[in-house]
Amino acid sequence: MTTWKERHDAAVQKQNAAQKAYQEATDERAQALIDGEAELGSQAAVARELGVTRAGINRAINALKAKRL
Numbered sequence: 917m918t919t920w921k922e923r924h925d926a927a928v929q930k931q932n933a934a935q936k937a938y939q940e941a942t943d944e945r946a947q948a949l950i951d952g953e954a955e956l957g958s959q960a961a962v963a964r965e966l967g968v969t970r971a972g973i974n975r976a977i978n979a980l981k982a983k984r985l
Contacts, residue, residue, distance in 0.1 A: 942979075943983070946980035949976055949977055950977055953973075953977070
């Protein structure tokens with residue numbers, strides 16, 4: 917049997933791991949979009965290929981670039 921505090925601490929560790937995994941996936945996605953832009957020539961072309969908005973592509977790329985500064 918575990919105490920409420922142990923269960924809480926375990927849940928916090930799971931949340932932290934999930935947040936880290938989410939951030940890594942977000943960064944990987946943004947890098948893939950940057951690579952797609954280089955290959956296809958524009959963010960608009962990437963957006964058309966993926967069926968999403970160019971604004972979403974731009975936000976993802978800009979967030980990664982800002983993180984790297």
